Amino acid sequence: MPPTAALSIRDLKFRYPPGADDAPAESGEGVGGWIVDIPAFDLARGEQALLTAGSGAGKSTLLSLIAGLLDPDPSHGAGTIEVAGTNLLALHGAARDLFRGRSIGMIFQTFNLLHGFSALENVMAALMFSAIPPREHRARALALLERLGIARPNADPDRLSVGQQQRVAVARAVACGPALVLADEPTASLDPENSANAMDLIQSVCRESGAALLCVSHDPSMAERFTRRVGLRELSAAPAAVGG
Amino acid sequence: MAMTDFQIVVRSLTARRFSTVTTIITVAVAVALMLTLLGMKDAARRAFDRGSGNMHLVVSRDASPLVAILNSVFYANPPRAPLSYAQFRQLRDELPVEWAIPTQQGDSFRGLPVTATEPEFFTRLRPDPDREWRFAVGRVFRADFEVVVGAGAARQTGLRVGDQIYVTHGTGTVAALAESAGARVGEGAAIAHIHKEFPFTIVGILEPTGGPHDRVLFVNLHSSWIMHAHDRRLASDPSVKTTGAADVTDADRLITAVLLRLLTRPGQDVTAVEPVVFDQLRRAGGFTVAKPAQEIQRLFAIVGGIHQIFVGMAGVVLLSSGIAIMLALHNSMEQRRRQIAVLRVLGASRGRVFGLMVTESAVIGLLGALAGVGVAVVGQQVVASIMRGQLGLVIEPTVVPAILLGVVAATVALAAVAGLVPGVMAYRTSVLRSLKPLG
Numbered sequence: 030m031p032p033t034a035a036l037s038i039r040d041l042k043f044r045y046p047p048g049a050d051d052a053p054a055e056s057g058e059g060v061g062g063w064i065v066d067i068p069a070f071d072l073a074r075g076e077q078a079l080l081t082a083g084s085g086a087g088k089s090t091l092l093s094l095i096a097g098l099l100d101p102d103p104s105h106g107a108g109t110i111e112v113a114g115t116n117l118l119a120l121h122g123a124a125r126d127l128f129r130g131r132s133i134g135m136i137f138q139t140f141n142l143l144h145g146f147s148a149l150e151n152v153m154a155a156l157m158f159s160a161i162p163p164r165e166h167r168a169r170a171l172a173l174l175e176r177l178g179i180a181r182p183n184a185d186p187d188r189l190s191v192g193q194q195q196r197v198a199v200a201r202a203v204a205c206g207p208a209l210v211l212a213d214e215p216t217a218s219l220d221p222e223n224s225a226n227a228m229d230l231i232q233s234v235c236r237e238s239g240a241a242l243l244c245v246s247h248d249p250s251m252a253e254r255f256t257r258r259v260g261l262r263e264l265s266a267a268p269a270a271v272g273g
Numbered sequence: 274m275a276m277t278d279f280q281i282v283v284r285s286l287t288a289r290r291f292s293t294v295t296t297i298i299t300v301a302v303a304v305a306l307m308l309t310l311l312g313m314k315d316a317a318r319r320a321f322d323r324g325s326g327n328m329h330l331v332v333s334r335d336a337s338p339l340v341a342i343l344n345s346v347f348y349a350n351p352p353r354a355p356l357s358y359a360q361f362r363q364l365r366d367e368l369p370v371e372w373a374i375p376t377q378q379g380d381s382f383r384g385l386p387v388t389a390t391e392p393e394f395f396t397r398l399r400p401d402p403d404r405e406w407r408f409a410v411g412r413v414f415r416a417d418f419e420v421v422v423g424a425g426a427a428r429q430t431g432l433r434v435g436d437q438i439y440v441t442h443g444t445g446t447v448a449a450l451a452e453s454a455g456a457r458v459g460e461g462a463a464i465a466h467i468h469k470e471f472p473f474t475i476v477g478i479l480e481p482t483g484g485p486h487d488r489v490l491f492v493n494l495h496s497s498w499i500m501h502a503h504d505r506r507l508a509s510d511p512s513v514k515t516t517g518a519a520d521v522t523d524a525d526r527l528i529t530a531v532l533l534r535l536l537t538r539p540g541q542d543v544t545a546v547e548p549v550v551f552d553q554l555r556r557a558g559g560f561t562v563a564k565p566a567q568e569i570q571r572l573f574a575i576v577g578g579i580h581q582i583f584v585g586m587a588g589v590v591l592l593s594s595g596i597a598i599m600l601a602l603h604n605s606m607e608q609r610r611r612q613i614a615v616l617r618v619l620g621a622s623r624g625r626v627f628g629l630m631v632t633e634s635a636v637i638g639l640l641g642a643l644a645g646v647g648v649a650v651v652g653q654q655v656v657a658s659i660m661r662g663q664l665g666l667v668i669e670p671t672v673v674p675a676i677l678l679g680v681v682a683a684t685v686a687l688a689a690v691a692g693l694v695p696g697v698m699a700y701r702t703s704v705l706r707s708l709k710p711l712g
Contacts, residue, residue: 096618098617098618098704098705123622123625126621129618130619130620141614141615143612143616144612145288146284150284154616154619155620156276157277159620164275166276
């Protein structure tokens with residue numbers, strides 16, 4: 030296991046129990062009924078990778094596992110998901126939630142900004158769970174928003190353009206200085222021009238902050254942005270070959 | 274400065290402003306109702322206790338002791354059966370009394386009771402155990418056809434010292450009709466009419482006492498006897514024009530009650546002779562003897578049962594407001610699941626989002642309770658105004674701090690309990706489902 034890995038997965042298997050509430054309607058199944066079956070996968074600190082797969086292949090389930098929002102199949106035995114050297118699966122309850130807040134940033138297709146909160150408050154809400162001293166939260170959030178081109182930090186995000194909402198979402202994802210950023214179809218709601226701008230932003234911000242980026246996308250134009258492209262099927266079928 | 278859980282709660286409340294405000298109003302009404310009922314009971318009790326002043330007994334010929342107190346102390350109605358002045362003298366002279374004061378009711382002015390009495394009413398009787406009569410302006414009546422006006426009556430009628438009035442024989446609706454028509458209304462002994470032959474002059478206006486006397490006009494007994502002697506003489510001789518002191522006979526010298534204060538040890542209010550005198554009067558027959566304190570206690574024992582029912586109903590309303598909070602939060606869960614899921618992704622634990630929901634519910638309860646305190650203060654003033662106008666009871670609405678804090682604390686606790694169900698829903702919210710589309 031590389032000592033500098035932002036993300037290191039070993040022997041991870043997952044399938045939804047019958048009738049599980051969390052199961053996405055389109056979730057498919059792989060060999061042996063496993064939706065996720067990854068012998069090994071590593072992502073170095075600051076590295077950026079694109080994860081591709083067909084619809085319903087389990088990409089989002091994998092991201093949820095990495096974020097600690099799902100637990101692997103307990104009958105399978107011990108697998109590990111290490112983020113910045115900490116095995117997420119060894120953490121439980123509030124400790125895992127707090128670790129996620131501090132170490133993993135998430136960017137969604139629909140941004141998922143908090144309704145009723147200003148752009149600034151959306152970023153500060155993420156900082157609530159960080160180890161950064163509270164007195165620094167406001168200044169840090171303002172600086173981040175300014176750097177990302179948000180001129181009206183106190184505006185309701187509903188009053189911002191789609192591109193600006195995306196910027197607020199990115200600012201929120203990197204506010205705590207995470208080791209890993211998970212981006213789930215981050216450009217699916219955007220037109221080609223805004224899509225390109227958004228990806229430029231996400232990749233540059235992650236690069237500047239030193240966060241590794243694992244991006245899931247259906248967009249074919251994404252491939253050329255990443256030197257490392259990983260197919261989910263490839264991860265499962267040829268474990269020895271992944272990670273490169 | 275950093276975001277806090279409380280700011281998240283406030284944002285959540287303001288994001289659903291209409292729902293939040295209507296729920297707070299629901300809680301406020303329930304709290305106000307509860308506080309008003311609890312507060313008014315104590316205030317009414319204090320007002321009744323104050324009304325009997327420093328008297329020990331009331332003697333009349335009313336149907337029951339309670340009616341005697343309501344009629345002769347709180348001026349509810351004029352007693353129907355009179356006592357003679359000779360009987361009063363006998364009571365005063367033979368009983369171990371510190372003082373005895375005769376009163377006579379039956380006349381009115383613009384719907385307000387007119388009580389005929391003697392100057393000792395203002396020098397010996399205290400309107401409140403802790404204070405004496407005080408005149409805002411003027412003095413006690415010294416001659417016939419002079420009037421002292423209670424503070425409330427003066428405010429209601431606008432009467433001033435020097436004004437002249439005519440009192441009306443009779444009370445209530447019939448007397449009001451006689452006043453407005455300027456004619457005799459009714460039949461037989463109940464005929465109401467204005468004593469136009471006898472103008473009265475206002476010589477004094479009292480300061481407020483906080484008791485029933487505030488809505489009364491006081492004249493001296495002799496004036497009243499002259500008016501009623503005139504009525505008697507007119508009945509047998511319609512040509513009679515005037516009646517004077519010389520025309521008053523023993524048959525005219527009637528009163529309706531005697532207020533008694535028995536002998537006490539100096540500086541004390543309790544009297545050892547009260548049981549003896551009480552039994553003596555009851556055995557004598559022909560009298561209704563009432564102890565004000567005892568009858569007021571009896572009255573509140575009757576009213577207390579009804580009050581308990583009202584308080585119980587207010588409790589049910591308060592409980593309903595708790596359910597309203599729960600429903601408001603429950604109904605908003607579909608909207609806020611995504612927000613809860615986002616907070617979870619950002620690092621909030623299940624316990625923390627549960628706590629946020631319970632806190633939000635408790636905050637609604639607290640805001641509703643505080644608004645309810647404000648509404649209760651206004652509500653009590655309204656009820657006090659009605660009590661003052663209808664019963665002559667001057668209620669001083671006060672919210673006992675312990676009761677206030679108790680009701681507010683109970684409301685917040687109830688609201689927090691009401692937040693448990695939405696709290697559990699928040700706790701169990703699926704992050705993956707709530708953040709669709711995720712894959």
